[in-house]
Amino acid sequence: MSWAAHEFENYFLQKHVGLRASFLGIVLGTFAPDLFTKALVYESSDPAQFHRGWPGVGLTHSFIFGFAFAVIVLAVTRSRAWALGILIGQWAHVLTDIADTAGVMPFFPFSLEPVTISMWKHAAAEGRYGDAAAYYSSLGGAWDLFWLVVVVLFARRTLRADYFRQVVVRADPRAWGWLHRTFRLPEAALLLLYRGLIFYGLGRMTVWFLYARLEARTPFEPLWAGPRYITGNDLSDAGPLEVLVRTTVGGVLFAAFLYLCWRLFVRRLWERGTPTAASPAPAVP
Amino acid sequence: MSTPDTWGPGPGAWAYVAAFLAYVALGLLTRSVVLNWIVGPLFPLLALYVVPRAVAGLVHRS
Numbered sequence: 001m002s003w004a005a006h007e008f009e010n011y012f013l014q015k016h017v018g019l020r021a022s023f024l025g026i027v028l029g030t031f032a033p034d035l036f037t038k039a040l041v042y043e044s045s046d047p048a049q050f051h052r053g054w055p056g057v058g059l060t061h062s063f064i065f066g067f068a069f070a071v072i073v074l075a076v077t078r079s080r081a082w083a084l085g086i087l088i089g090q091w092a093h094v095l096t097d098i099a100d101t102a103g104v105m106p107f108f109p110f111s112l113e114p115v116t117i118s119m120w121k122h123a124a125a126e127g128r129y130g131d132a133a134a135y136y137s138s139l140g141g142a143w144d145l146f147w148l149v150v151v152v153l154f155a156r157r158t159l160r161a162d163y164f165r166q167v168v169v170r171a172d173p174r175a176w177g178w179l180h181r182t183f184r185l186p187e188a189a190l191l192l193l194y195r196g197l198i199f200y201g202l203g204r205m206t207v208w209f210l211y212a213r214l215e216a217r218t219p220f221e222p223l224w225a226g227p228r229y230i231t232g233n234d235l236s237d238a239g240p241l242e243v244l245v246r247t248t249v250g251g252v253l254f255a256a257f258l259y260l261c262w263r264l265f266v267r268r269l270w271e272r273g274t275p276t277a278a279s280p281a282p283a284v285p
Numbered sequence: 286m287s288t289p290d291t292w293g294p295g296p297g298a299w300a301y302v303a304a305f306l307a308y309v310a311l312g313l314l315t316r317s318v319v320l321n322w323i324v325g326p327l328f329p330l331l332a333l334y335v336v337p338r339a340v341a342g343l344v345h346r347s
Contacts, residue, residue, distance in 0.1 A: 007326075031322065129316070161293025185334075188295025192330040195301075200325035203305060207312030207320060 001051070001122060002096045003135055003208070006030045007201030008147035009092050014168065015155035019278035021085035022172035025073075027197065028082075029089020032069060033060040033097075042131075047124035048102040048233040054112050061097055062108035063254060066090025071266055080273040081172055099143060101225065101234050110257070111250025113243050114235045119143065121230040132208040133216035138226040144205050151198065161187075164194055170277045296333045304332040 010030055014023050037057040044050035052058040059065055066087050074083035097104050103116025120143075123134035135141065157163050165187070169176045179185055179193070212218050221227040238246070292298065308328050311319045319325060 160289060160291050162290040164293070165290075186295075187293065189330055189334045191293050191295060192334055193327070196326035196329050199301070199305065199308070199329045203308045203312060203328070204320050204325060206309050207316075210309075210313060211316070 001034070001100055001102075001124070001131075001135075002143060003132070003140065004144040004201035004205040005096050005147040006034075006093055007197045008144070008151050009096060010089065010197055011151045011158045012147070012155045013088055013092055015158045017084070017088060017171075018167055019171045020081070020276050021088060022079070022081040022175060023085065023168045023194070024172060024175050025079075025082040025085020026089040027085075029066060029069070029086040029091075030093045032086070032090050033065065033093050036060075041124050042128050044124075048122045049235060051124060052097075052102040052104055052114060052122070053235045054105065054108065058105050058114075059108050061094050061104040061106075063091055063094060063106050064108060064257075066094070067258065067261075071261070071269065074266075074269045074273055078273045079174075080270065081276045082175075083270075083273070084276070100140070101232065103235065107247060107250030107254040110253035111246045113238060113246040113250070115243060115247055116234070118225050118234070120226060122233050123227075123230045125233065126230065129211070129216065133212040133218045134227055134230050136205075136209045136212040137218040137220050137222075139222050139224065141205070141209055142222055144201070148202065148205070159195060159198065161191055164191055168194060173277075300333050301329065304329055307332060 007030075010023070010026050013026050014021075017026070037051065037060055040057070041047045041051045050056040052061055066089075069090060070083040070087035073086055074080065077083075094104050094106055098106075098115055099117055099119040100122045101116055101118045101120070102122035103114035103118075105112055105114055120138035120140040121134060123131045126134055151158075158168075169190075176190060179190060180187075183189075185193070213220070219227060219229060221229075236243070296304075308319060319328060324331075
Protein backbone atom coordinates (compact mmCIF):
# COMPACT_ATOMS: atom_id res chain seq x y z
CA MET A 1 0.00 0.00 0.00
CA SER A 2 1.02 3.58 -0.44
CA TRP A 3 1.02 5.95 2.49
CA ALA A 4 1.57 9.69 2.08
CA ALA A 5 1.44 9.40 -1.73
CA HIS A 6 -2.36 9.31 -1.42
CA GLU A 7 -2.34 12.71 0.28
CA PHE A 8 0.07 14.35 -2.16
CA GLU A 9 -1.67 13.14 -5.31
CA ASN A 10 -4.82 15.09 -4.33
CA TYR A 11 -3.09 18.39 -5.16
CA PHE A 12 -1.63 17.06 -8.40
CA LEU A 13 -5.08 15.89 -9.50
CA GLN A 14 -6.60 19.20 -8.39
CA LYS A 15 -4.19 21.11 -10.63
CA HIS A 16 -5.35 19.07 -13.63
CA VAL A 17 -9.10 19.09 -13.01
CA GLY A 18 -9.27 22.76 -12.02
CA LEU A 19 -12.90 23.91 -11.90
CA ARG A 20 -14.29 20.62 -13.20
CA ALA A 21 -14.17 18.63 -9.94
CA SER A 22 -14.54 19.20 -6.21
CA PHE A 23 -11.28 18.99 -4.23
CA LEU A 24 -13.19 17.50 -1.29
CA GLY A 25 -14.63 14.92 -3.70
CA ILE A 26 -11.12 14.02 -4.86
CA VAL A 27 -10.05 13.63 -1.23
CA LEU A 28 -13.03 11.37 -0.46
CA GLY A 29 -12.20 9.35 -3.56
CA THR A 30 -8.55 8.84 -2.62
CA PHE A 31 -9.53 7.89 0.94
CA ALA A 32 -12.43 5.64 -0.11
CA PRO A 33 -10.61 2.35 -0.85
CA ASP A 34 -9.05 2.24 2.63
CA LEU A 35 -11.68 4.18 4.56
CA PHE A 36 -13.82 1.30 5.77
CA THR A 37 -11.29 -1.50 5.46
CA LYS A 38 -7.85 -0.41 6.64
CA ALA A 39 -8.51 -0.98 10.35
CA LEU A 40 -9.75 -4.51 9.60
CA VAL A 41 -6.73 -5.31 7.42
CA TYR A 42 -4.37 -5.41 10.41
CA GLU A 43 -6.75 -7.73 12.28
CA SER A 44 -6.96 -10.22 9.41
CA SER A 45 -5.11 -13.56 9.41
CA ASP A 46 -4.00 -12.92 5.81
CA PRO A 47 -3.82 -9.12 5.47
CA ALA A 48 -2.59 -8.96 1.83
CA GLN A 49 -5.30 -11.33 0.59
CA PHE A 50 -7.98 -9.61 2.67
CA HIS A 51 -6.93 -6.09 1.64
CA ARG A 52 -6.43 -6.64 -2.10
CA GLY A 53 -7.76 -10.07 -3.01
CA TRP A 54 -11.01 -11.84 -3.68
CA PRO A 55 -12.47 -13.24 -1.44
CA GLY A 56 -11.63 -10.18 0.63
CA VAL A 57 -12.20 -6.46 0.31
CA GLY A 58 -9.96 -6.14 -2.77
CA LEU A 59 -12.93 -4.87 -4.77
CA THR A 60 -12.49 -1.51 -2.99
CA HIS A 61 -9.24 -1.21 -4.97
CA SER A 62 -10.94 -1.66 -8.35
CA PHE A 63 -12.20 0.89 -10.87
CA ILE A 64 -15.75 -0.38 -10.59
CA PHE A 65 -15.87 0.59 -6.91
CA GLY A 66 -15.01 4.22 -7.73
CA PHE A 67 -17.48 4.19 -10.61
CA ALA A 68 -20.32 2.85 -8.43
CA PHE A 69 -19.50 5.29 -5.63
CA ALA A 70 -19.43 8.24 -8.06
CA VAL A 71 -22.74 7.21 -9.70
CA ILE A 72 -24.45 6.91 -6.30
CA VAL A 73 -23.16 10.35 -5.29
CA LEU A 74 -24.31 11.80 -8.62
CA ALA A 75 -27.77 10.26 -8.17
CA VAL A 76 -28.15 11.50 -4.60
CA THR A 77 -26.47 14.95 -4.71
CA ARG A 78 -26.75 15.72 -8.45
CA SER A 79 -23.28 17.25 -8.14
CA ARG A 80 -21.15 16.55 -11.18
CA ALA A 81 -18.15 18.13 -9.44
CA TRP A 82 -18.36 15.67 -6.53
CA ALA A 83 -19.02 12.64 -8.75
CA LEU A 84 -16.08 13.49 -10.96
CA GLY A 85 -13.84 14.20 -7.96
CA ILE A 86 -14.67 10.86 -6.32
CA LEU A 87 -14.13 8.96 -9.57
CA ILE A 88 -10.75 10.58 -10.29
CA GLY A 89 -9.55 10.28 -6.69
CA GLN A 90 -10.51 6.62 -6.32
CA TRP A 91 -9.03 5.66 -9.68
CA ALA A 92 -5.78 7.45 -8.77
CA HIS A 93 -5.65 5.43 -5.53
CA VAL A 94 -6.08 2.18 -7.48
CA LEU A 95 -3.30 3.09 -9.91
CA THR A 96 -0.97 4.17 -7.10
CA ASP A 97 -1.39 0.88 -5.25
CA ILE A 98 -0.24 -1.14 -8.27
CA ALA A 99 3.29 -0.52 -7.02
CA ASP A 100 3.34 -2.93 -4.03
CA THR A 101 3.62 -6.73 -4.20
CA ALA A 102 -0.04 -7.46 -3.44
CA GLY A 103 -1.16 -5.23 -6.32
CA VAL A 104 -4.78 -4.48 -7.18
CA MET A 105 -7.54 -5.99 -9.33
CA PRO A 106 -8.32 -2.89 -11.44
CA PHE A 107 -10.94 -4.58 -13.60
CA PHE A 108 -12.73 -6.61 -10.93
CA PRO A 109 -15.07 -8.52 -11.43
CA PHE A 110 -14.11 -8.96 -15.08
CA SER A 111 -10.58 -10.00 -14.12
CA LEU A 112 -9.54 -11.26 -10.69
CA GLU A 113 -5.88 -11.15 -11.65
CA PRO A 114 -3.84 -8.83 -9.39
CA VAL A 115 -1.75 -6.31 -11.31
CA THR A 116 1.51 -5.30 -9.66
CA ILE A 117 4.94 -3.91 -10.48
CA SER A 118 6.26 -5.21 -7.09
CA MET A 119 8.30 -2.13 -6.16
CA TRP A 120 8.00 -2.88 -2.46
CA LYS A 121 6.46 -5.53 -0.19
CA HIS A 122 2.92 -5.25 1.09
CA ALA A 123 3.76 -5.55 4.79
CA ALA A 124 0.42 -5.27 6.62
CA ALA A 125 1.11 -8.71 8.14
CA GLU A 126 3.66 -6.91 10.38
CA GLY A 127 0.91 -4.89 12.10
CA ARG A 128 0.47 -1.12 11.71
CA TYR A 129 3.82 -0.02 13.15
CA GLY A 130 5.71 -2.85 11.45
CA ASP A 131 3.99 -1.98 8.18
CA ALA A 132 5.05 1.66 8.54
CA ALA A 133 8.65 0.69 9.36
CA ALA A 134 8.81 -1.70 6.37
CA TYR A 135 7.26 0.84 4.01
CA TYR A 136 9.73 3.57 4.99
CA SER A 137 12.60 1.09 4.71
CA SER A 138 11.71 0.29 1.10
CA LEU A 139 11.05 2.11 -2.17
CA GLY A 140 7.63 2.96 -0.71
CA GLY A 141 9.21 5.91 1.09
CA ALA A 142 10.82 6.96 -2.19
CA TRP A 143 7.39 6.73 -3.85
CA ASP A 144 5.99 9.17 -1.29
CA LEU A 145 8.95 11.47 -1.84
CA PHE A 146 8.41 11.25 -5.60
CA TRP A 147 4.81 12.43 -5.22
CA LEU A 148 5.88 15.26 -2.91
CA VAL A 149 8.45 16.41 -5.50
CA VAL A 150 5.80 16.16 -8.25
CA VAL A 151 3.49 18.43 -6.25
CA VAL A 152 6.28 20.92 -5.48
CA LEU A 153 7.48 21.02 -9.09
CA PHE A 154 4.22 20.86 -11.01
CA ALA A 155 1.33 21.66 -8.69
CA ARG A 156 2.67 24.07 -6.06
CA ARG A 157 0.36 26.83 -7.24
CA THR A 158 -2.59 24.76 -5.98
CA LEU A 159 -1.38 25.56 -2.45
CA ARG A 160 -1.61 29.31 -2.92
CA ALA A 161 -4.39 31.33 -1.33
CA ASP A 162 -5.49 32.88 -4.63
CA TYR A 163 -5.74 29.43 -6.25
CA PHE A 164 -7.85 28.21 -3.33
CA ARG A 165 -10.15 31.21 -3.70
CA GLN A 166 -10.45 31.25 -7.48
CA VAL A 167 -10.48 27.54 -8.28
CA VAL A 168 -11.05 25.25 -5.29
CA VAL A 169 -13.88 27.24 -3.70
CA ARG A 170 -15.44 28.20 -7.04
CA ALA A 171 -15.51 24.54 -8.10
CA ASP A 172 -17.44 23.57 -4.97
CA PRO A 173 -19.04 26.67 -3.38
CA ARG A 174 -21.76 24.70 -1.59
CA ALA A 175 -19.43 22.51 0.47
CA TRP A 176 -16.95 25.27 1.34
CA GLY A 177 -19.85 27.62 2.08
CA TRP A 178 -21.38 25.02 4.37
CA LEU A 179 -18.09 24.62 6.26
CA HIS A 180 -17.81 28.40 6.53
CA ARG A 181 -21.34 28.84 7.89
CA THR A 182 -21.70 25.74 10.05
CA PHE A 183 -18.37 25.93 11.86
CA ARG A 184 -17.96 29.71 11.54
CA LEU A 185 -14.64 29.25 9.82
CA PRO A 186 -13.21 32.34 8.09
CA GLU A 187 -11.13 32.04 4.94
CA ALA A 188 -7.90 31.75 6.96
CA ALA A 189 -9.26 28.63 8.71
CA LEU A 190 -10.60 27.11 5.47
CA LEU A 191 -7.13 27.53 3.96
CA LEU A 192 -5.62 25.65 6.90
CA LEU A 193 -8.15 22.89 6.30
CA TYR A 194 -7.35 22.80 2.58
CA ARG A 195 -3.59 22.63 3.19
CA GLY A 196 -4.06 20.05 5.96
CA LEU A 197 -3.60 17.08 3.67
CA ILE A 198 -0.17 18.01 2.37
CA PHE A 199 0.79 18.88 5.93
CA TYR A 200 -0.41 15.47 7.11
CA GLY A 201 1.35 13.66 4.25
CA LEU A 202 4.65 15.38 4.91
CA GLY A 203 4.25 14.96 8.66
CA ARG A 204 3.52 11.26 8.67
CA MET A 205 6.22 10.60 6.09
CA THR A 206 8.75 12.29 8.37
CA VAL A 207 7.54 10.66 11.59
CA TRP A 208 7.37 7.11 10.22
CA PHE A 209 10.73 7.45 8.50
CA LEU A 210 12.30 8.58 11.79
CA TYR A 211 10.46 5.81 13.64
CA ALA A 212 11.87 3.20 11.23
CA ARG A 213 15.43 4.53 11.61
CA LEU A 214 15.55 5.44 15.31
CA GLU A 215 13.13 3.12 17.08
CA ALA A 216 12.23 0.08 14.98
CA ARG A 217 15.76 0.14 13.50
CA THR A 218 14.68 -1.81 10.45
CA PRO A 219 17.30 -2.18 7.71
CA PHE A 220 17.03 0.60 5.12
CA GLU A 221 16.69 -1.27 1.81
CA PRO A 222 15.32 1.00 -0.90
CA LEU A 223 15.72 -1.75 -3.51
CA TRP A 224 13.19 -3.18 -5.94
CA ALA A 225 10.83 -5.59 -4.09
CA GLY A 226 12.36 -4.67 -0.73
CA PRO A 227 12.67 -4.74 2.15
CA ARG A 228 14.21 -8.20 2.17
CA TYR A 229 13.38 -8.96 5.80
CA ILE A 230 9.67 -9.13 4.88
CA THR A 231 8.54 -12.41 3.34
CA GLY A 232 6.98 -12.33 -0.15
CA ASN A 233 3.22 -11.95 -0.32
CA ASP A 234 2.26 -11.98 -4.01
CA LEU A 235 -1.39 -12.94 -4.42
CA SER A 236 -0.90 -14.70 -7.75
CA ASP A 237 1.59 -17.09 -9.31
CA ALA A 238 0.62 -16.07 -12.86
CA GLY A 239 3.39 -15.07 -15.26
CA PRO A 240 3.53 -11.63 -16.97
CA LEU A 241 1.89 -12.85 -20.20
CA GLU A 242 -0.97 -14.47 -18.32
CA VAL A 243 -1.49 -11.27 -16.30
CA LEU A 244 -1.41 -9.19 -19.48
CA VAL A 245 -3.99 -11.35 -21.29
CA ARG A 246 -6.39 -11.56 -18.35
CA THR A 247 -6.08 -7.86 -17.58
CA THR A 248 -6.61 -6.89 -21.22
CA VAL A 249 -9.75 -9.04 -21.44
CA GLY A 250 -10.93 -7.61 -18.11
CA GLY A 251 -10.22 -4.07 -19.33
CA VAL A 252 -12.19 -4.54 -22.55
CA LEU A 253 -15.16 -6.01 -20.67
CA PHE A 254 -15.00 -3.20 -18.12
CA ALA A 255 -14.99 -0.56 -20.88
CA ALA A 256 -18.03 -2.25 -22.45
CA PHE A 257 -19.73 -2.29 -19.04
CA LEU A 258 -19.06 1.45 -18.58
CA TYR A 259 -20.45 2.19 -22.05
CA LEU A 260 -23.57 0.15 -21.33
CA CYS A 261 -24.13 1.89 -17.99
CA TRP A 262 -23.64 5.29 -19.66
CA ARG A 263 -26.25 4.50 -22.31
CA LEU A 264 -28.71 2.95 -19.86
CA PHE A 265 -28.76 5.42 -16.97
CA VAL A 266 -25.55 7.33 -16.18
CA ARG A 267 -25.99 9.83 -19.05
CA ARG A 268 -29.44 10.72 -17.73
CA LEU A 269 -28.07 11.22 -14.22
CA TRP A 270 -25.23 13.33 -15.62
CA GLU A 271 -27.54 15.51 -17.70
CA ARG A 272 -29.83 16.32 -14.78
CA GLY A 273 -26.77 17.03 -12.55
CA THR A 274 -25.54 20.49 -11.58
CA PRO A 275 -23.05 21.77 -14.18
CA THR A 276 -19.53 22.30 -12.88
CA ALA A 277 -18.01 25.77 -12.58
CA ALA A 278 -15.98 24.93 -15.70
CA SER A 279 -19.09 24.40 -17.83
CA PRO A 280 -19.76 27.14 -20.38
CA ALA A 281 -22.61 29.45 -19.45
CA PRO A 282 -25.86 28.76 -21.34
CA ALA A 283 -26.33 30.91 -24.42
CA VAL A 284 -28.62 33.91 -23.90
CA PRO A 285 -31.40 33.90 -26.52
CA MET B 286 -0.23 43.00 -12.94
CA SER B 287 -1.25 42.02 -9.42
CA THR B 288 1.07 40.07 -7.12
CA PRO B 289 -0.10 36.52 -6.43
CA ASP B 290 -1.52 35.98 -2.95
CA THR B 291 0.55 33.05 -1.74
CA TRP B 292 -0.21 32.70 1.94
CA GLY B 293 -3.50 34.51 2.19
CA PRO B 294 -5.05 35.66 5.46
CA GLY B 295 -4.01 33.96 8.69
CA PRO B 296 -0.71 32.40 9.72
CA GLY B 297 2.42 32.84 7.63
CA ALA B 298 5.14 30.39 6.63
CA TRP B 299 6.88 30.31 10.01
CA ALA B 300 3.68 29.36 11.78
CA TYR B 301 3.33 26.37 9.45
CA VAL B 302 6.96 25.37 10.14
CA ALA B 303 6.38 25.60 13.90
CA ALA B 304 3.18 23.55 13.63
CA PHE B 305 5.01 20.98 11.53
CA LEU B 306 7.81 20.60 14.09
CA ALA B 307 5.22 20.24 16.85
CA TYR B 308 3.37 17.63 14.79
CA VAL B 309 6.54 15.60 14.18
CA ALA B 310 7.44 15.74 17.88
CA LEU B 311 3.91 14.70 18.92
CA GLY B 312 3.90 12.01 16.24
CA LEU B 313 7.12 10.49 17.55
CA LEU B 314 5.85 10.63 21.14
CA THR B 315 2.24 9.55 20.74
CA ARG B 316 2.06 8.06 17.22
CA SER B 317 -1.52 6.90 16.69
CA VAL B 318 -2.98 9.90 18.57
CA VAL B 319 -1.94 12.36 15.85
CA LEU B 320 -0.93 10.09 12.96
CA ASN B 321 -4.44 9.18 11.91
CA TRP B 322 -6.74 10.33 9.12
CA ILE B 323 -8.78 12.62 11.37
CA VAL B 324 -6.33 14.46 13.61
CA GLY B 325 -3.54 14.52 10.99
CA PRO B 326 -5.26 16.61 8.29
CA LEU B 327 -7.01 18.75 10.93
CA PHE B 328 -3.80 19.47 12.86
CA PRO B 329 -2.92 22.79 11.13
CA LEU B 330 -6.48 24.03 11.71
CA LEU B 331 -6.37 22.95 15.36
CA ALA B 332 -2.86 24.21 16.08
CA LEU B 333 -2.97 27.48 14.15
CA TYR B 334 -6.62 28.54 14.46
CA VAL B 335 -8.80 26.68 16.98
CA VAL B 336 -6.33 26.47 19.90
CA PRO B 337 -4.94 30.05 19.60
CA ARG B 338 -8.51 31.37 19.36
CA ALA B 339 -9.60 29.36 22.41
CA VAL B 340 -6.57 30.54 24.40
CA ALA B 341 -7.16 34.15 23.37
CA GLY B 342 -10.80 33.80 24.46
CA LEU B 343 -9.78 32.45 27.86
CA VAL B 344 -7.17 35.18 28.38
CA HIS B 345 -9.67 37.84 27.36
CA ARG B 346 -12.27 36.47 29.80
CA SER B 347 -9.92 36.30 32.81
